Amino acid sequence: MYKVLLVDFDSTSSMEMLQRMPEWNRIEFELNAYANSSADAIEFLDRNYFSLILIGMNGSHNDALYLCEHIRQKSRVPIVLIGGSNDFQLARKALYYQVSDYLPDPVSSLELTSSLLAVKGELDREVDKNKALTWTPANKDVQSQGQSNIIEKVKDFVEEALHQxxxxxxxxxxxxxNCSYLGQKFKFQENMTFNEYLLQQRMEKAKMLLENTDLKVYEIASEIGYTEMDWFYKKFKAYTGVSANEYRKMFSITA
Incomplete structure (x- = not known):
C-alpha cells in the first residue's frame, strides 16, 4: 500500500472530493497524513516516508509552488497538484518542478483516479528496479528521465498509429x-505543440514515400491518416511549398 500525504491549503473542496473517492484501497493508495500548511507538510516529510504528495492548490498557488520547490530540493517523490486554475504560466511552473500531474478545476473523481493509476505504474516500476522513492537528495538526471519518458511514449504512439x-x-x-497537462509537458520539452509535431511526422513520412515508392498520392495520404484528399493536398503544399505531384517530379529530376 502506497502512503499519501495530502496538503490542502483550503481544507474544504479537496478533502471533500478525496473523501468521496471509493477507490483508495483498490488502487493501493492510503491517505496516511494531512497538512494544511507548507510548514506542517515539510515537518511530515522530514519525519516520515511517503510515496506520493497530493497538493490541493485552491487559490493558494504560490504556497503550493513554494512547497514543490522545497520538495524538489530534497526528493523526487511524485507530486500531483489538484484544483489549480487552467493557466499556461502556472502549468509551466508546475512542469519546472516536474510534478507527475496537474489537474485544474473542476477535478472529477474519475480524472484523479486515472492520474493516481499512472503514478502507481511509475511507483511499481521503481519498486521492481529497487529504486524506492525516499526523502533524499534529488537526482536531477533521473527526474529529467522521468519527464522525458512520458513524452517518448507519446511519440512512440504517434509513430505506431500515424495512419489513424x-x-x-x-x-x-x-x-x-490529464490531456491539458500532457499537452503542456509536450510543448515544454519539444518546443512545439502536439498537433505541430503530428503534422511534421505526417508530412515527413509523405515526403519519404513520394521520394522512395511508386504509391499513388491517395495511397500515401491514407498511409499517414488522411481520408480527405483536398485536406492532404492543402497541408502538404503549406508544409513544403509545392504540391505532392510537383514534389515527386522534383525528386525524380534530381535523383
Missing amino acids: NITLKEISNTLHF
Whole structure:
C-alpha cells in the first residue's frame, strides 16, 4: 500500500472530493497524513516516508509552488497538484518542478483516479528496479528521465498509429494523464505543440514515400491518416511549398 500525504491549503473542496473517492484501497493508495500548511507538510516529510504528495492548490498557488520547490530540493517523490486554475504560466511552473500531474478545476473523481493509476505504474516500476522513492537528495538526471519518458511514449504512439486519426485526448486517456497537462509537458520539452509535431511526422513520412515508392498520392495520404484528399493536398503544399505531384517530379529530376 502506497502512503499519501495530502496538503490542502483550503481544507474544504479537496478533502471533500478525496473523501468521496471509493477507490483508495483498490488502487493501493492510503491517505496516511494531512497538512494544511507548507510548514506542517515539510515537518511530515522530514519525519516520515511517503510515496506520493497530493497538493490541493485552491487559490493558494504560490504556497503550493513554494512547497514543490522545497520538495524538489530534497526528493523526487511524485507530486500531483489538484484544483489549480487552467493557466499556461502556472502549468509551466508546475512542469519546472516536474510534478507527475496537474489537474485544474473542476477535478472529477474519475480524472484523479486515472492520474493516481499512472503514478502507481511509475511507483511499481521503481519498486521492481529497487529504486524506492525516499526523502533524499534529488537526482536531477533521473527526474529529467522521468519527464522525458512520458513524452517518448507519446511519440512512440504517434509513430505506431500515424495512419489513424490520432488525438492527444485519446493518447492521454491511454496513458492515464490529464490531456491539458500532457499537452503542456509536450510543448515544454519539444518546443512545439502536439498537433505541430503530428503534422511534421505526417508530412515527413509523405515526403519519404513520394521520394522512395511508386504509391499513388491517395495511397500515401491514407498511409499517414488522411481520408480527405483536398485536406492532404492543402497541408502538404503549406508544409513544403509545392504540391505532392510537383514534389515527386522534383525528386525524380534530381535523383
